[in-house]
Amino acid sequence: ETASDVYYTVTAQAGEVQLVPGPKTKTWGYNAPLLGKFLVFKRGQHTHITLRNELPELTTFHWHGADVPGPITDGGCHAPVYPHQERKIDFTLEQPACFMWLHAHPCPLTAEQVYKGLATGVIVRDDVEAQLPFPRNYGVDDIPLVLQDRNFTADNQWDYQRDYDPDGVLGETPLINGTVNPYFDVTTQRVRLRILNGSNRREWRLHFSDDTVMTQIGSDGGIMPAPVKMTKLMLACAERAEVIIDFGHHQPGDTVTLYSDDTPILEFRIHDYAPDHTVLPDHLVDIPAYHVTPGTPVRKFTLDGTDDKVMINGKKFNMTRIDERQQLNTTEYWEITNTNSCHNGMGHPFHVHSTQFEIVSRNGHAPNPNEHGLKDTVQVNPQETVRLKVHFTCPGVFMYHCHIIEHEDGGMMGQIEVF
Numbered sequence: 233e234t235a236s237d238v239y240y241t242v243t244a245q246a247g248e249v250q251l252v253p254g255p256k257t258k259t260w261g262y263n264a265p266l267l268g269k270f271l272v273f274k275r276g277q278h279t280h281i282t283l284r285n286e287l288p289e290l291t292t293f294h295w296h297g298a299d300v301p302g303p304i305t306d307g308g309c310h311a312p313v314y315p316h317q318e319r320k321i322d323f324t325l326e327q328p329a330c331f332m333w334l335h336a337h338p339c340p341l342t343a344e345q346v347y348k349g350l351a352t353g354v355i356v357r358d359d360v361e362a363q364l365p366f367p368r369n370y371g372v373d374d375i376p377l378v379l380q381d382r383n384f385t386a387d388n389q390w391d392y393q394r395d396y397d398p399d400g401v402l403g404e405t406p407l408i409n410g411t412v413n414p415y416f417d418v419t420t421q422r423v424r425l426r427i428l429n430g431s432n433r434r435e436w437r438l439h440f441s442d443d444t445v446m447t448q449i450g451s452d453g454g455i456m457p458a459p460v461k462m463t464k465l466m467l468a469c470a471e472r473a474e475v476i477i478d479f480g481h482h483q484p485g486d487t488v489t490l491y492s493d494d495t496p497i498l499e500f501r502i503h504d505y506a507p508d509h510t511v512l513p514d515h516l517v518d519i520p521a522y523h524v525t526p527g528t529p530v531r532k533f534t535l536d537g538t539d540d541k542v543m544i545n546g547k548k549f550n551m552t553r554i555d556e557r558q559q560l561n562t563t564e565y566w567e568i569t570n571t572n573s574c575h576n577g578m579g580h581p582f583h584v585h586s587t588q589f590e591i592v593s594r595n596g597h598a599p600n601p602n603e604h605g606l607k608d609t610v611q612v613n614p615q616e617t618v619r620l621k622v623h624f625t626c627p628g629v630f631m632y633h634c635h636i637i638e639h640e641d642g643g644m645m646g647q648i649e650v651f
């Protein structure tokens with residue numbers, strides 16, 4: 233034990249929340265009735281966590297985006313915590329500052345448990361990010377934005393079974409940070425948004441009512457090498473983006489609305505703010521330059537099918553089968569191909585546990601401008617082959633899967649042993 237040891241308890245619990253007028257909605261959350269307050273970790277800190285389950289069924293606690301050893305710490309299907317029991321885990325994160333998340337992962341109940349609310353954000357801080365001129369006053373100018381969608385029954389409940397779809401549940405009502413019809417009071421010129429697509433299936437296509445520029449500074453695995461300015465941002469399931477919005481063109485009293493496609497999802501109400509002349513540097517951070525030894529075979533995956541016929545490399549998930557093996561601290565090219573035809577249009581967001589990878593190319597072309605940072609989830613469109621550089625720094629058996637959560641529960645998942 234050292235001075236830098238920190239202790240947390242994370243309890244999965246049931247609750248209810250007033251989301252819409254009328255009866256309260258029954259929900260699940262972490263240390264909260266629904267979702268949870270973001271957890272904040274520091275790079276290099278020895279972190280001891282007690283995971284408690286106060287739900288009526290087993291759950292697991294998965295640290296999506298964390299480089300952690302072994303399937304138990306990682307919290308996938310291998311690490312059940314039974315009702316009224318607890319499990320203790322420890323880890324020391326040795327990865328750059330980033331915005332990751334915690335969610336339930338009990339196969340094949342992941343989709344339903346996340347839908348009920350078992351998801352929350354995790355912020356990792358480090359000394360490199362701390363030197364950059366970013367807003368970081370949590371809740372004031374550094375704001376989480378968890379994007380989800382839900383349907384309500386006549387008595388205001390979420391009925392997962394009623395809405396079930398093997399291609400993923402969609403809801404008509406945007407649920408933003410666990411609230412309906414949200415607004416945010418802007419009191420600083422610049423606001424940093426840590427955006428998580430926490431939906432089971434929905435792709436979010438974000439833009440402002442007046443095309444206000446979003447400057448993306450971070451992706452799944454941390455700060456990007458360079459900021460990227462855009463007026464539209466697409467996030468597939470489980471993807472994260474950190475963006476800075478400069479409201480300098482707006483006057484106190486203005487409102488600006490964030491949309492996904494044609495749906496308004498969040499209103500920003502501009503108040504008085506002090507002028508801020510901060511200019512972001514063109515270069516933000518260095519990304520590790522992983523090198524693939526020439527002659528190393530390319531590891532290939534096909535993402536096959538839709539609805540209950542989804543598979544990876546023609547196989548459905550089997551927890552007792554190891555599908556792939558890769559050496560620790562060795563970089564390989566992975567090629568992920570979505571075999572769906574362009575007609576049915578379903579993309580698969582491919583996620584790998586316990587690593588942050590680089591996106592090398594899409595169908596042989598350069599990836600999107602905001603895909604040059606570290607990632608743990610990549611959208612693979614129909615008829616597309618995405619090439620990655622994958623490197624593991626922790627040993628153990630880990631999952632890789634489609635992050636449309638019903639596809640994952642439906643067997644679109646495999647296991648790799650890192651040795």
Ligand code: C2O
Pocket residue numbers: 294296308335337470583585631633635
């Ligand atoms: Cu966020 Cu295996 O998942």
Ligand code: CU
Pocket residue numbers: 294295296297583584585586
């Ligand atoms: Cu994960």
Ligand code: CU
Pocket residue numbers: 542579580581634635636639644
């Ligand atoms: Cu999928």
